[in-house]
Amino acid sequence: MPRTDGRLLALDLGTSSARALVLSAADASPIPGALARHKVSARYGAAGEATLDLHDYVEGLLGCLDELQAGGHLEGITDIVMSSQWHSIVALDNRDRPLTPVIPWVDTRSVEPKLGADFDEHAFHARTGAWLHRLYWTRRIPWLMSEVQADSFAGLPDLVLERLTGARVTSVSIASGTGTLDLARGVYDEEALEIAGVKPDRLPSIVPTGWTGSLSSEFERRWPGLVGVPVHPPTGDGAASNVGTGGYDETTAAVTVGTSAAVRVVHPIDNAPELPWELWRYRVDDKRAVTGMAFSAAGNLHAWLTGVLQLDKEHQEPTGVEIGSSRVIAVPFQAGTRPPETVPSGSGLYFGLSFDDTGADLLAASLQGASLEVDRGLRMLDGLFGRQLSVVLGGGGIDASAWWRRCLTATFARPTTVCAEAEVGARGAAAVALGLSPDPGGEHLRPVDAEVNRVAALRPRYSALRELAVKASKELG
Template sequence: MNILALDLGTSSVRGLVLDADARPLPGALARRRVDPVVHDDGTGVLDGVGYLACLVECLDELAVAGHLRDVELVATSAQWHSVLPLGADGAPLGPVLTWLDTRPHPLPGVAGPADPDGFHQRTGTWWHRCYWSVRLPWLREHTSTPIARFAGLVEYLLGELLDSAPMSISQASGTGLLDLRTLRWDAEACALAGARAGELPELAPMRWRGRLRGEHARRWPQLTDAWWAAPVGDGAASNVGSGCVDPARVAVTVGTSAAVRLVQHLPAGTEPPPLPEGLWRYRVDHDHVVTGSAYSSGGNLYAWADRELRLPRGAELDAALARVPPDGGRPANVRFGGDRPPGLAPAGSGELRGLSFGSTAVEMLAGMMRGLCDLVAHDLTVLESTVDKPAEVVLGGGAVAASPWWRQAFAAALAPRPVWYQRNPEIGATGAALIALGRIGDAVELADIGRTDERPSPS
């Protein structure tokens, strides 16, 4: 049996085929770049229709190459927090608001939760611009056509492809409207969102499976009999793909953005442990939660520096960074895209400091990389306060897989903890597949973990 894993990110759509142990098959990868529209006013949106076209192109490419022939299961890792308004015909009434978008704000005269700490403990979130409790009222104010219902990006995409596409518990937890214990929509959060009957997605039951619609099965006949598993939030999938599925290991993932997260076993109906004020908590599935902190900056720091600072490339860049100590570089505030919850810094809060005429582009890049390491180190200490002892750290994601210097900077910032890195850059897809297979417990054994000073394979 093979597994088709879809990774629906902010900067790319990827489809790859994995074997029964969730290991990528050589060459069975299709990727399309997507470009969020980002402006200084805090705009951070995607074109939903264009995104769907990219996903279809990936599936077409894999089908033509024969990679879908033995696929029996489709697993999906998808970005959390996205939302788009839909009309009565199911068509988008505007772009997809991503986690990057910092424009939504509470409407005048709305007071917020009666007990903010109780709200935080129940939903794992805050009354914040990143979540649907603030986003839905704001979208109503900024959408000229009447809105019939709301969906996340992945529900819209799968709703166009499958016979049904309810919202997974994992994705629902990222809206900020879900009670993490009961796994039902939280009454107070829904009231703050002004969510009326029928406007929110149906919640997927445990072990839900979907099928392709008839017209799409004719387009991709290899997937006619394949089951589609409920999507998983990208952060939860990345933890599982990194082999970090219990309190002994914490995942630090650097893709377009970055996060530090810890997974715990917590079946539905169980009272969650106390949640520190500065951390969020979401659902991996019906039996696990993930707790942590996220940042708007990650690999996008390198992308910005590469575009604007004329960095050297490849081995030349690695050699130049090797001359900078892991704690070196120019001091930087890396909040270029503003804060993720619970912070409220707006987009455009980034800074580079201590510059002179002798400062180099590589020193500026190193300072930004180190700035992210320091944020993670601070929040990791808070995260460890929720468990019995300090944890090992596993670095993952394309950005750290590509940069030996960044791995070493993280190792220095997080010392004396042991710091490893996951050599497989497709941790989101791998994790989503393991969750779909019901094999979260096998993630540690299957993880391809190495030392932070090892170089990745050219593949």
């Protein structure tokens, strides 16, 4: 039975911050004031580099725990849970010393895979839930081996867990984000490892969801309140966010909007529906998978445009623009597309501009374009699961913009529920580890008929312009 007393320590390993926060064990809600954050800044380069300093990241996270202890927040902790960014990788030498910084998903460096004539990319995708894309270890590892004399490889969450407990292990959820997991069996996929050029003993061992470790003696002395507290394996941030938002079964799609956006459905791994080529699939835990589509432009698009237009806080929502009414159409490809599409970054498009248009019109068009992108994924998931899915909305972008919440609801043409809790990743990691089923608990939105009709009229124009943008990106290189 899930615990209903005590408190939980959640570690959230993001790309822009590492955080530690304390949650109630009853419903995984945050304890007010019990949050510490270490800001993380990636280092970018002209050749596609995007790296995180591993030492700074880990020491910053440990400092967050020191801060919580100083505030008296590490007493009464019953479990330590973790959510983490997917897809990161670090190359290690034969003494387990890092040879590279952390390479997160935004880094574009990789090499083309060497494939046999009998390679079946659709069968590979159906089995692993991934494509042979630079996001995944199938292409990262051969590139790293061409750069350094690596003996083994691990992801950021694996190395954080090892630093805390001394155990080099990973979860089935984190392993699925590497693109090297056989989803049905929950073990490394032989063909994926052959393409990557590694044996399974050079990667972290996969442990079951119920596995727990304990803090090393170093950290038990540093944080006496955590002596003997079990440490659970990490959950991938997308899976954790889905569960934490309230989308934890096959009747509900969760739409999360942060820096990027995604729409996903959690469902049993047994008898899972056949995976369409356009969607990815990862694991939540030993029994569940998550299927969905991700989008590169969301909160980052809003932040970029409000900065470019120099909009003050009062004008960072297009409140004067009716949803679906703007003459301007925006295709939000500023950061490109996720696989299997291959639209590169720098492909954003605005069409229909006139001298009458304002910053609010441009902002409304951008948020509408992002909403239509998410809607494409939602409609595919409706078809996959044979029903019109219920929708829950969550994430920082959702929390920050009432206009965007209404726009998404009108674009989906169905009621939505807004998750009241902003900390969906930490909450979801706790729910996965301890078997909780959190309720979204927020406002319920109903679509406005006039807005739904305007978006429906806009959709074919948007789709036609989107096709032109995809074609132009290929032709212009």
